[in-house]
Amino acid sequence: MSNSTFLIIQQILDCINVFFVIYLIGYSSFLFLSVVIGSSELYRKKRQERFKNSLLRDYYIPISIIVPAYNEEVTVVETVQSLLALDYTLYEIVVVDDGSKDATSRKLIEAFQMEPIRRPVHRKIKCQPEEFIYESSMYKVPLTLVRKKNGGKADALNMGINACKYPYFICMDADSVLQYDSLSRIVRPLIEDQNVVAVGGVVRPSNSVELERGRVVNYQLPENILACMQVLEYDRSFLASRILFDKFNGSLIISGAFGLFRKETVIAAGGYDHSTMGEDMELVLKLHEYCVLNNLPYSIKYATDAICWSQAPERLKDLCKQRKRWHLGLFQSMWKHRVMLASPKFGAISFISYFYFLLYELLSPFIEILGVATMVAAFTVDLINIPFMLLFFLIYAVFGCTLTMTAFFARTQTVDLKISFIDVLKALFLCFFEITVLRFILAFVRSTAFIGYKKKKLNWGRIERKKINIK
Numbered sequence: 001m002s003n004s005t006f007l008i009i010q011q012i013l014d015c016i017n018v019f020f021v022i023y024l025i026g027y028s029s030f031l032f033l034s035v036v037i038g039s040s041e042l043y044r045k046k047r048q049e050r051f052k053n054s055l056l057r058d059y060y061i062p063i064s065i066i067v068p069a070y071n072e073e074v075t076v077v078e079t080v081q082s083l084l085a086l087d088y089t090l091y092e093i094v095v096v097d098d099g100s101k102d103a104t105s106r107k108l109i110e111a112f113q114m115e116p117i118r119r120p121v122h123r124k125i126k127c128q129p130e131e132f133i134y135e136s137s138m139y140k141v142p143l144t145l146v147r148k149k150n151g152g153k154a155d156a157l158n159m160g161i162n163a164c165k166y167p168y169f170i171c172m173d174a175d176s177v178l179q180y181d182s183l184s185r186i187v188r189p190l191i192e193d194q195n196v197v198a199v200g201g202v203v204r205p206s207n208s209v210e211l212e213r214g215r216v217v218n219y220q221l222p223e224n225i226l227a228c229m230q231v232l233e234y235d236r237s238f239l240a241s242r243i244l245f246d247k248f249n250g251s252l253i254i255s256g257a258f259g260l261f262r263k264e265t266v267i268a269a270g271g272y273d274h275s276t277m278g279e280d281m282e283l284v285l286k287l288h289e290y291c292v293l294n295n296l297p298y299s300i301k302y303a304t305d306a307i308c309w310s311q312a313p314e315r316l317k318d319l320c321k322q323r324k325r326w327h328l329g330l331f332q333s334m335w336k337h338r339v340m341l342a343s344p345k346f347g348a349i350s351f352i353s354y355f356y357f358l359l360y361e362l363l364s365p366f367i368e369i370l371g372v373a374t375m376v377a378a379f380t381v382d383l384i385n386i387p388f389m390l391l392f393f394l395i396y397a398v399f400g401c402t403l404t405m406t407a408f409f410a411r412t413q414t415v416d417l418k419i420s421f422i423d424v425l426k427a428l429f430l431c432f433f434e435i436t437v438l439r440f441i442l443a444f445v446r447s448t449a450f451i452g453y454k455k456k457k458l459n460w461g462r463i464e465r466k467k468i469n470i471k
Helices: 003-056 074-084 106-109 154-164 183-184 186-192 223-248 263-269 279-293 314-334 348-362 364-380 386-414 419-447
Strands: 063-069 091-098 115-117 130-136 145-149 168-172 176-178 196-205 210-212 215-220 257-264 299-310
Touching: 003 364, 063 074, 063 154, 074 091, 074 106, 091 106, 091 154, 106 130, 106 145, 106 215, 130 154, 130 183, 145 154, 145 348, 154 168, 154 263, 154 279, 168 223, 168 263, 183 186, 183 196, 183 299, 186 196, 186 299, 196 215, 196 223, 196 279, 196 314, 215 348, 223 299, 223 314, 223 348, 223 386, 223 419, 257 279, 257 299, 263 279, 279 299, 279 314, 279 364, 314 348, 348 364, 364 419, 386 419
Parallel strands: 063 091, 063 168, 091 145, 196 299
Antiparallel strands: 115 130, 130 145, 168 257, 176 299, 196 257, 210 215
């Protein structure tokens, strides 16, 4: 290799390394700031909890809970049973069977002694037609089952919106369980601010968690190592960015497992989009765009104490499927609403939230893989200081582990969950591998999500379900 070629390669590698270092410093600084603010916010809300409980205990907002289900015979009955046990006065449950090929509808009909009814569904949002409707009035709240022609999760949610009767609705997954006080907590932003159009709740993995009538009676980290690392990842993710973005109305994601929406605004904006995988994020971006472009006062909030327990994948194959479709959904949603980055009307949402998701979510797997490839290339031509590189990554890993454990302890302490000493050691041990191993595996998986994109852009795939541990 000639000296000139060697110098050119050295300059290119130096530029890439500088960019990668700046990228990591920027991400780490943001993560540090958001975890500190998030932890402080959790403890502040815990101090105010007793006062708010006494002040708001007699206020109720009517809510429709929509549960889209496709081949969910394993978990759907337990999910509905948990919803019937919620500590809330005024709500209804609407299960939408999206043309399941298993016994989802039959199990619901038999378990809750439901009866067929003839009831028209006024389609304010387009969706596939219903095949039959069953209802049960034997419980404290109305329970409705709508069986429809298969059209996908977004289509099932749109059917639920058309069929429900209350002005606010909650969407949740059929493999999830709401904590007993989740409804009373997620409606608080609505009571405090009349301009709220959506509220996101907290999603926590339910693996190895034992629930009784919506109350946690036994909490421990999952025995499955992969699920355990996801607990740490979820705590860091929900604590880090979402509380900070909530400060300036910059929330762009409300998890499809647990979110509250104003029905009138969602209908006006066009409902859930059939053409994207990430219908949950797409709807939030759509609400931002609709309200801003129509000059409507609005806010989208995050309820840090409204908890939904949901199953995390325990097989690497299932986790990879999940993260691939999440990444494709992120791309589809951001591309569809790219006007948010170009238009000055969106203010902080455009220049902070959208830019953050573009740089540190959508493009991050490619940037991280580029960084690793650059280090390998630099090593092959003897242009890297190995001790410095190892020290740099050690500092990065220790810093990430510290923030992860801060988020983990802040979440468990503020919701009064007791954890054993063994679980503390387990979390300390596994958070290092989550930062240094799992993160890069998932970065590679996400970067390959676009292979065969046109063929599978609406194919969700199947993830193995297990029964929820409910007494």
